[in-house]
Amino acid sequence: MNINASLFGQALVFAILVLVTWKFIWPPLIATLEERAKRIADGLSAADRAKHDLELAEKRAAEELRKAKSQATEIIAQAEKRASQIVEEAKDAARVEGDRLIAGAKAEVDQQVHHAKETLRQQVSVLAVAGAEKILRKEVDAARHADLLASLKAEL
Amino acid sequence: MSAEHNAPANATEYISHHLMNLRANPALTDPTDPSHFHLDTFWIALILGFVFVGIFGLVARRASVDKPSKFQLFIELIIELVDSNVKDIFHGKSKIVAPLALTVFVWVTLMNAMDFLPVDLLPKIAAEFGIQYLKVVPTADINQGLAMSLSVVLLSVVLGIQAKGLVGFVVEFFTAPFHAEGTVMKIILIPINGAMQLIEYGSRGLSLALRLVGNMFAGELVFMLIALLGMSWTGANPGSILGLLGQVVAGSAWAIFHILIVILQAYIFMMLTIVYCGLAVEEH
Numbered sequence: 001m002n003i004n005a006s007l008f009g010q011a012l013v014f015a016i017l018v019l020v021t022w023k024f025i026w027p028p029l030i031a032t033l034e035e036r037a038k039r040i041a042d043g044l045s046a047a048d049r050a051k052h053d054l055e056l057a058e059k060r061a062a063e064e065l066r067k068a069k070s071q072a073t074e075i076i077a078q079a080e081k082r083a084s085q086i087v088e089e090a091k092d093a094a095r096v097e098g099d100r101l102i103a104g105a106k107a108e109v110d111q112q113v114h115h116a117k118e119t120l121r122q123q124v125s126v127l128a129v130a131g132a133e134k135i136l137r138k139e140v141d142a143a144r145h146a147d148l149l150a151s152l153k154a155e156l
Numbered sequence: 157m158s159a160e161h162n163a164p165a166n167a168t169e170y171i172s173h174h175l176m177n178l179r180a181n182p183a184l185t186d187p188t189d190p191s192h193f194h195l196d197t198f199w200i201a202l203i204l205g206f207v208f209v210g211i212f213g214l215v216a217r218r219a220s221v222d223k224p225s226k227f228q229l230f231i232e233l234i235i236e237l238v239d240s241n242v243k244d245i246f247h248g249k250s251k252i253v254a255p256l257a258l259t260v261f262v263w264v265t266l267m268n269a270m271d272f273l274p275v276d277l278l279p280k281i282a283a284e285f286g287i288q289y290l291k292v293v294p295t296a297d298i299n300q301g302l303a304m305s306l307s308v309v310l311l312s313v314v315l316g317i318q319a320k321g322l323v324g325f326v327v328e329f330f331t332a333p334f335h336a337e338g339t340v341m342k343i344i345l346i347p348i349n350g351a352m353q354l355i356e357y358g359s360r361g362l363s364l365a366l367r368l369v370g371n372m373f374a375g376e377l378v379f380m381l382i383a384l385l386g387m388s389w390t391g392a393n394p395g396s397i398l399g400l401l402g403q404v405v406a407g408s409a410w411a412i413f414h415i416l417i418v419i420l421q422a423y424i425f426m427m428l429t430i431v432y433c434g435l436a437v438e439e440h
Contacts (some may be wrong), residue, residue, distance in 0.1 A: 010303030022255035
């Protein structure tokens with residue numbers, strides 16, 4: 001238990017150990033610890049950010065849904081309006097077509113009447129001649145009395 | 157001293173034999189000669205230093221941020237302990253204090269822990285190789301304690317000069333701890349302050365070393381005394397059996413208690429190292 005040269009030997013060993021620790025051991029270990037602490041902090045903040053993003057996304061999704069619903073109702077209303085419009089148009093078209101058909105039919109009827117009248121007129125003259133023939137019991141020359149017959153026809 | 161290879165003749169011889177360091181130059185008979193060199197302290201401290209540097213260096217080399225092994229986590233626990241203490245106490249810029257504190261803590265713990273080896277184990281093995289003296293606990297050697305404490309005090313002075321400049325350090329050396337307003341009073345206080353500072357630095361170095369060495373020396377001595385209980389074996393008589401029983405019980409109890417002392421003393425040494433370095437860079 002005496003102080004002697006060992007003091008310097010031990011001090012040297014101590015100094016070398018401290019130097020080695022200072023240069024080669026402490027920096028990588030403390031860097032590892034700091035890196036891990038940083039990663040944990042980053043991870044936590046990323047989680048916070050993700051949560052925030054999720055909230056925003058949910059809000060936006062709800063917003064979109066609401067917008068889509070209102071659009072859908074609008075579209076349905078428009079479609080109903082358009083449908084009734086089409087029905088109205090169809091009714092109008094049908095009415096016009098009906099009118100047209102009625103007019104065509106009327107014209108045909110008129111034509112038929114006219115034609116029948118013409119035919120009757122022809123036949124009346126023949127009948128009149130035949131009647132006259134029977135009354136007069138005398139053959140009337142049709143060619144000779146053509147003028148008479150024609151004036152008779154015109155009178156009808 | 158009885159014949160070197162034989163068992164010690166009595167308890168006094170046993171203890172004094174165990175308290176003798178392995179000296180580099182056994183021809184020097186005067187034990188107070190300052191040119192003695194304790195080979196046992198040197199080699200055991202050096203080997204334990206290599207153990208510390210080896211283990212921590214290996215972990216530092218393979219340190220993984222994502223997948224730390226359990227052993228790496230254990231090492232990181234120690235690093236965290238040292239780092240948090242340094243951050244709390246030392247507010248200087250120097251980057252050497254934390255590695256210094258780590259070295260002190262682990263190295264001193266390892267050296268103290270040599271106490272847990274049975275007192276006679278290493279000396280007996282060494283005796284087989286012809287080494288007659290071996291003190292296995294380097295921290296029970298005052299040279300080891302003083303080497304560390306004086307290095308720490310010296311480093312704290314260097315840190316103080318680094319932080320305040322040479323002029324600032326010298327001015328503070330002669331104007332603290334007693335402050336004065338007037339110039340005359342300041343001049344009067346110069347020798348008092350200087351003496352106080354000298355005493356302060358000296359007592360720091362001494363107390364730091366003596367606290368550790370005293371504890372470890374006493375602990376080692378108690379282990380030796382406990383070992384003596386069983387050595388009083390004289391055959392299967394009640395006294396010897398009681399002695400053996402006493403050795404087992406007292407040895408276990410002291411070893412368990414000593415775990416606390418070993419770690420506590422290393423921790424105290426580390427904390428005071430940080431505190432002294434912290435005080436050196438702070439303005440008074």
